[in-house]
Amino acid sequence: MNLVTATDVVSAAAKIAPFIQQTPLLHLPGERLWIKAENRQPTRSFKVRGALNAVGRLAEQGAGHVIAQSSGNHAQAVAYAAGRLGLRVTVVLPDTAPSLKVDAARGLGAEVVVVPPALREVTCTALADHLGAAVVRSDDFDTIAGHAGIGAEIAAELPGVATILVPVCNGGLLAGVAVAAKAANPAITVIGVEPALAADGQASFRAGHRVTWPVEDTYRTVADGLRAPVLGALAWEHIRLHVDDMLTVTEDAIVAAMDLLSAKVGERAEPSGAVTTAAYLTHDLPPGPVAAVLSGGNI
Incomplete structure (x- = not known):
């Protein structure tokens, strides 16, 4: 690894x-x-650090659409990074997420999908396949480095x-x-x-x-x-x-x-x-x- x-x-x-x-x-x-x-x-x-590094790397590789699942802060960070780099962005949030974080992700240009907490990961994976989007995980190599x-x-x-x-x-x-x-x-x-x-x-x-x-x-x-x-x-x-x-x-x-x-x-x-x-x-x-x-x- x-x-x-x-x-x-x-x-x-x-x-x-x-x-x-x-x-x-x-x-x-x-x-x-x-x-x-x-x-x-x-x-x-802090999430913006890793998101900028990871989304930046994906943009360099030709990605046009990124997706992430998050409790809220990672979603905002990925939306912020995608907006700066001109990428489309979708985020999956749990239905327990504070409205402040949901609204902030939308305000940063993200398409928001809300699901029960236990379905965050599986929904993100399925949507990534359906939309042809690159997944930005909160513990990816580039995220950790950021x-x-x-x-x-x-x-x-x-x-x-x-x-x-x-x-x-x-x-x-x-x-x-x-x-x-x-x-x-x-x-x-x-x-x-x-x-x-x-x-x-x-x-x-x-x-x-x-x-x-x-x-x-x-x-x-x-x-x-x-x-x-x-x-x-x-x-x-x-x-x-x-x-x-x-x-x-x-x-x-x-x-x-x-x-x-x-x-x-x-x-x-x-x-x-x-x-x-x-x-x-x-x-x-x-x-x-x-x-x-x-x-x-x-x-």
């Missing part, structure tokens, strides 16, 4: 640079925590960083950040964070192989962007090589972290983006500076 390298990270960062923000690291007063504010990206989520720029930026902007906390859905973000962080400094501890109600990633990490949770279980969490029932196959291969640990947080801790981020650093975090701050507040972490990826603010 072909894995993302530091060279791929540099190449992706150069390709997407004209379209994204190099987001700031914001210090939480009185703490050893810095917040990587990816909610400031054009679609208010996301990895976050890890590279943290390592460059906070040279003494000891620990990086990363939200986990299907693992594409965690995989990319881990590759880039370990390339910059192998001593950096990279930790994935999930809601306790959707902890298939931690279960996989502990078992040493991918573990699938029922969709009805993962959809209990308020963190709608972290409800994937299993880690992506390619993401998992990076995670098992480069990630140091996986932690979980409670629903109450997520909400408390959202409130803290708003009050102390003035950032609007969706529940999925607040899990890393929740982990900092509720777990004992290695000594030294900690960076938490605030992955999105679509709330």
